[in-house]
Amino acid sequence: MDFLTSSEPFTMVDSPSSSAAYPHQVFTDYREMYSGKSSDLDLQITAALRRQYPSHVLTVTLEGNCNLLAFAGAGHATAFLDDATEPVVRWRGYVGNAVRGQPGQVGQQIRFAKYHYIWESVEFIVYNMRMGFSMFNYVLCEPLPGEKKETFSRITDELIKAVGEWQTSIEGFVFVFDSYWSRNRQLFEEVQKARWEDVILDEEIKKTLTELVGRFFDSTTALLPYKMEKEKLMESRQRRLRRPWSAVEARDNVPRSCGLYVKAAVGTYQLRNVFVMARRMAPCLLIFEDIDTIVTQSTRSYFFNEVDGLERNDGILMIASTNHLDALDPGLSKRPSRFDRKYLFPLPSEAERTLYCEYWRQKLKSNKSVSFPQFLCPAIAGITDRFSFAYMKEAFVATLLIMASNRSRSVARGGGPDGDDDDLDSYELWKEMKAQVKLLREDMDSSNPSKTVTDDHVGHEMPEDIPDDEDERTRFLQGKLGRTRDLPLRGRQSTIPFREQTTPSYNVSDGQSWAGWSF
Numbered sequence: 001m002d003f004l005t006s007s008e009p010f011t012m013v014d015s016p017s018s019s020a021a022y023p024h025q026v027f028t029d030y031r032e033m034y035s036g037k038s039s040d041l042d043l044q045i046t047a048a049l050r051r052q053y054p055s056h057v058l059t060v061t062l063e064g065n066c067n068l069l070a071f072a073g074a075g076h077a078t079a080f081l082d083d084a085t086e087p088v089v090r091w092r093g094y095v096g097n098a099v100r101g102q103p104g105q106v107g108q109q110i111r112f113a114k115y116h117y118i119w120e121s122v123e124f125i126v127y128n129m130r131m132g133f134s135m136f137n138y139v140l141c142e143p144l145p146g147e148k149k150e151t152f153s154r155i156t157d158e159l160i161k162a163v164g165e166w167q168t169s170i171e172g173f174v175f176v177f178d179s180y181w182s183r184n185r186q187l188f189e190e191v192q193k194a195r196w197e198d199v200i201l202d203e204e205i206k207k208t209l210t211e212l213v214g215r216f217f218d219s220t221t222a223l224l225p226y227k228m229e230k231e232k233l234m235e236s237r238q239r240r241l242r243r244p245w246s247a248v249e250a251r252d253n254v255p256r257s258c259g260l261y262v263k264a265a266v267g268t269y270q271l272r273n274v275f276v277m278a279r280r281m282a283p284c285l286l287i288f289e290d291i292d293t294i295v296t297q298s299t300r301s302y303f304f305n306e307v308d309g310l311e312r313n314d315g316i317l318m319i320a321s322t323n324h325l326d327a328l329d330p331g332l333s334k335r336p337s338r339f340d341r342k343y344l345f346p347l348p349s350e351a352e353r354t355l356y357c358e359y360w361r362q363k364l365k366s367n368k369s370v371s372f373p374q375f376l377c378p379a380i381a382g383i384t385d386r387f388s389f390a391y392m393k394e395a396f397v398a399t400l401l402i403m404a405s406n407r408s409r410s411v412a413r414g415g416g417p418d419g420d421d422d423d424l425d426s427y428e429l430w431k432e433m434k435a436q437v438k439l440l441r442e443d444m445d446s447s448n449p450s451k452t453v454t455d456d457h458v459g460h461e462m463p464e465d466i467p468d469d470e471d472e473r474t475r476f477l478q479g480k481l482g483r484t485r486d487l488p489l490r491g492r493q494s495t496i497p498f499r500e501q502t503t504p505s506y507n508v509s510d511g512q513s514w515a516g517w518s519f
Contacts (some may be wrong), residue, residue: 019175024052025085025086025087026045026049026052026086026127027086027087027089029044029045030045030048030112030317033045037172037488041482042060042131042136042239045127045129045136046058046138047136049138049140053125053140054149055142055149056125056143056149057140057141057147057149057151057156058139058140058149059138059139059140059152059153059156059160060137060138060139061137061139061160062135062136062137062219063134063136064134064135064166066137066160066163066164068117068137068139068163069128070129070162071162071166071233072117072489073169074166074514076119077117077118077119077159078119079118079126080115080116080118081114081115082111082113082114083113083114083115086113086314087112088110088113088114089111089112090108090109090110090111091108091111092106092107092109093106093108094106094107095107099380110128111130112127112128112129112130113127113128114126114128115127115128119159119162120158122159123141123160123414124139125139125141125143126139126140127140131518139153139156139159141153141155147218147517159290161501167183168280168281170258170281172188173185173189174188174191174259174261175261175277176261176263177261177263177264177265177270177274177280178262178263178264179264179265179266179270180273181277183202184261187206191259196357200355200356200359200389201345201352205343209343210328212341213317216317217263217283217315217317257284258281258284259285259287260274260277260281260284260287261283261289262274262287262288262294264293264294265498267298267456268299268302271294271299271306272306275306275313279312279313279316280339282313282317283316284315284316284317285319286316286317286318286319287321288319288320288321289317289321291321291332292322292323292324292328293323300331302505303332304332307407308338320339320340347386347388348388348389348392350381350382350385351381353381353384353392354377354378356381356389356392357376357377357380358374359378360396361374361377369407370403371427371428371429373427376424376427378431379424379430380433380437383433383434384437386444387440391440394440395433395436395440396433397436398439399432399436400434402432402435403429403432452517
């Protein structure tokens with residue numbers, strides 16, 4: 001080394017340093033911090049990343065609010081796992097199939113990983129880390145002119161905005177609230193298959209329901225300019241309406257594209273989350289399943305304030321269902337400003353039971369082992385008086401199970417081809433159906449003779465003087481349960497100035513998942 005002069009602009013070393021051959025890894029910090037006690041792990045990770053990437057701008061987001069990997073998985077960006085420069089920490093386990101008897105898969109949970117992320121031809125570095133019960137995204141991006149590493153990145157903010165718009169998009173999803181908001185594509189696809197022609201319901205009621213929804217959203221559009229005091233507020237409201245409005249222009253698409261379905265909401269905080277989301281997505285349908293389990297003694301006051309308090313509920317059409325109208329608070333079931341319409345769906349008539357039997361006959365039409373001629377439909381309807389659709393379904397399922405069991409023991413089927421034999425007792429389906437109906441009716445009568453059967457197999461107390469005639473019985477029940485005045489549907493109006501609402505929390509999962517596992 002004597003041939004080097006001190007004036008040369010470099011210095012030779014005997015051997016490469018370990019840091020040059022093996023650059024420092026953020027995982028080292030991650031492991032060290034989790035190995036000891038820490039008061040704020042996020043603060044320490046942020047400091048470590050800024051030391052590791054001094055020329056980048058760092059942005060921290062929560063995966064529950066901004067799911068970058070799901071956004072990439074949907075094809076809107078590209079994410080490459082970098083396991084060359086950083087280790088990957090993952091949990092792997094078995095995830096059973098949703099259908100029993102089908103093979104499961106091996107799933108995994110990522111606890112620490114580094115990704116090279118590309119969106120709109122811009123490259124990012126994304127660290128995905130689990131801390132406690134939350135997943136954090138640490139997004140690194142080279143600064144634009146005028147930006148410093150201590151400030152925020154404009155291009156990262158655009159990415160977060162794009163992910164947020166995608167997460168709240170109503171196209172192809174139904175929003176479901178079950179302690180938190182999630183988007184459900186499978187439910188949307190099932191709803192898409194539904195047709196009013198397949199609904200067993202009085203045609204006049206069908207017409208009334210569809211026209212009611214159309215009138216509501218038509219009036220929401222017509223009255224919108226008159227519900228704002230200032231032009232600036234009206235413009236703000238129109239911007240909020242612009243994106244989801246295309247989904248309700250066609251009346252038939254209203255429940256499919258703008259549905260917010262509430263399965264369970266326990267506590268006032270969750271109710272708040274429900275209504276904040278509904279106001280944000282308006283115009284929309286807000287559907288409460290079994291509202292008697294949602295509006296309880298501890299939440300009734302809060303629910304009433306959300307419905308007709310000082311905050312705006314314009315463009316929200318609330319629909320609630322219950323099998324226990326008598327258990328509802330009178331302030332909910334009888335006050336017109338909360339639910340302007342009430343529809344009683346009594347036990348199905350004989351004609352409706354016949355249609356239900358025809359529905360089952362069509363389902364079994366391709367099953368050559370079951371002989372089910374059309375004239376059996378009115379016969380079965382005749383012996384199932386006072387049966388709800390749930391009890392009729394139980395009768396059909398039990399009958400088919402018995403027939404399958406008999407067939408496995410080589411019991412002869414009996415009965416000729418459809419329509420060739422008019423003797424009902426020559427058909428195995430009819431004989432087994434009569435036996436099952438008898439058992440179900442004995443169960444109904446033995447439980448409580450003063451109760452009738454409802455869709456959840458729980459009876460409601462019925463008055464002793466209920467008429468025998470079906471039409472008179474319906475009118476009698478409507479009188480007993482009460483009916484509000486025929487008030488016009490309208491959006492709730494208020495002169496309180498518009499103010500921004502807190503963004504509700506939600507989880508997004510477009511891939512197949514179970515209990516937080518993905519595969």
